[in-house]
Amino acid sequence: MMTSEAQTTWREAGRHWPLAAVISLAGLVLLALLLGIGVGLVDPSADVFAGRNHANIWLGSSLLLSGDAMELFRGQEIYSSHVLSVFGLEAGWQYWSYLPHALPIFAPFSLLPYLPSALVFLLSTLALYGHAVSLQDRDFPAFSAILLLPFLLANILAADSGFLTAALMLYGLGLRGSHPVLAGIAIGVLTIKPQLGLLLPILLIFEGNWRTFLAALAIALVMVALSLAIVGINGWIGYATFNAPYQIYLMNNLGGFFPNLVPSVFGSMRSLGFPADVARLIHLPVALAAIAAFIWSLMRLEAPLARSRSLLYATFLISPYTQSHDLGALAALAALAVRPEPSLPGGLAVLRVVFSALATFVPLVTLLLGLKGMPLAPLVLVFAYGVTLATDRIVESRATRPEPQMN
Numbered sequence: 001m002m003t004s005e006a007q008t009t010w011r012e013a014g015r016h017w018p019l020a021a022v023i024s025l026a027g028l029v030l031l032a033l034l035l036g037i038g039v040g041l042v043d044p045s046a047d048v049f050a051g052r053n054h055a056n057i058w059l060g061s062s063l064l065l066s067g068d069a070m071e072l073f074r075g076q077e078i079y080s081s082h083v084l085s086v087f088g089l090e091a092g093w094q095y096w097s098y099l100p101h102a103l104p105i106f107a108p109f110s111l112l113p114y115l116p117s118a119l120v121f122l123l124s125t126l127a128l129y130g131h132a133v134s135l136q137d138r139d140f141p142a143f144s145a146i147l148l149l150p151f152l153l154a155n156i157l158a159a160d161s162g163f164l165t166a167a168l169m170l171y172g173l174g175l176r177g178s179h180p181v182l183a184g185i186a187i188g189v190l191t192i193k194p195q196l197g198l199l200l201p202i203l204l205i206f207e208g209n210w211r212t213f214l215a216a217l218a219i220a221l222v223m224v225a226l227s228l229a230i231v232g233i234n235g236w237i238g239y240a241t242f243n244a245p246y247q248i249y250l251m252n253n254l255g256g257f258f259p260n261l262v263p264s265v266f267g268s269m270r271s272l273g274f275p276a277d278v279a280r281l282i283h284l285p286v287a288l289a290a291i292a293a294f295i296w297s298l299m300r301l302e303a304p305l306a307r308s309r310s311l312l313y314a315t316f317l318i319s320p321y322t323q324s325h326d327l328g329a330l331a332a333l334a335a336l337a338v339r340p341e342p343s344l345p346g347g348l349a350v351l352r353v354v355f356s357a358l359a360t361f362v363p364l365v366t367l368l369l370g371l372k373g374m375p376l377a378p379l380v381l382v383f384a385y386g387v388t389l390a391t392d393r394i395v396e397s398r399a400t401r402p403e404p405q406m407n
Helices: 004-015 017-038 054-065 069-073 076-091 100-110 114-134 142-146 149-158 162-174 180-190 200-206 210-253 265-271 276-300 304-318 328-336 346-371 377-400
Strands: none
Touching: 017 114, 017 142, 017 149, 054 069, 054 076, 054 100, 054 114, 069 076, 069 100, 069 210, 100 114, 100 210, 114 149, 114 162, 142 328, 149 162, 149 328, 149 346, 162 180, 162 304, 162 328, 180 210, 200 210, 200 276, 200 304, 210 276, 265 276, 265 346, 265 377, 276 304, 276 377, 304 328, 304 377, 328 346, 346 377
């Protein structure tokens, strides 16, 4: 006979079958491409992912393993020459934006040819993302799972690190109560994209979660030490001298499709043709309001999931530079908010479902709307954040309200 513990495990697994099905669907597409290469049906030199962001991960790993990692931190002209020599004109415009301590994470991915490497990277980080999402709540309803598809498709099309960074964020948020050290390890690795973790130290300090905070700090320092062994202090000086200023230059000057990938107010204003100075002025009050809303949520919300959701909305409204395929963690927690909340009044319940669902489409439609002259992503995030904060507060207050006593 099956023990009660085993029965509980099977019941818990059963609650996640819609999530497993959606993640598996995306994985099967990637696996089919990979198997197609193995049996000769797909040309491994094909440009399926030409011009996509995995080119940077693959090339950075190649330069690292060949002993030329410092070429990443000598300026855009030098890096572009490597891109052209390896990929040709098909790669389009690429630049190295990662901090030096990301190199140990990406090191293995040039051991395969480019296209198989992109597929293996996406498959492995997709699996991490699916597992990290499963930790956020005891179940994941079918409709919520389906709402992950826009993000899954957006990151596969970009061939970027969005699955990885979203998984790290969700591990950090979802494990901070039960496994604080593991949560800290994930947050420490997430420092390869520091703009995604802007508010995490505030959350951990407010909650008094020093084990997670210190574990994150220790892992980040270990990764920095590894990077110093690889590129020395000159790598970090090169990043500060060339890479970081070039990213600021891009934000301020680059046109075309690039600003349409940025779901912040700043990115939307740039996509509409506003100068960078004006875009920053319009972005600033929204960012300040998001900071205030996040601090309010720490003081008024108790549920870890509600605080996590608040942190993610605020992060993408505060940071002027994130890209639409960075929104995987927010997509997961917004999808969970689509579940019916019987304690909410009818109108608010509908608003919560509608705006949460709209937020899950932001990763996919940001570029499309921007190219049409309608960069609505920050507007959706602002309204979704406001509705989510209000309804999370109502749900919690009604859950803690004492039941009326009968005389």
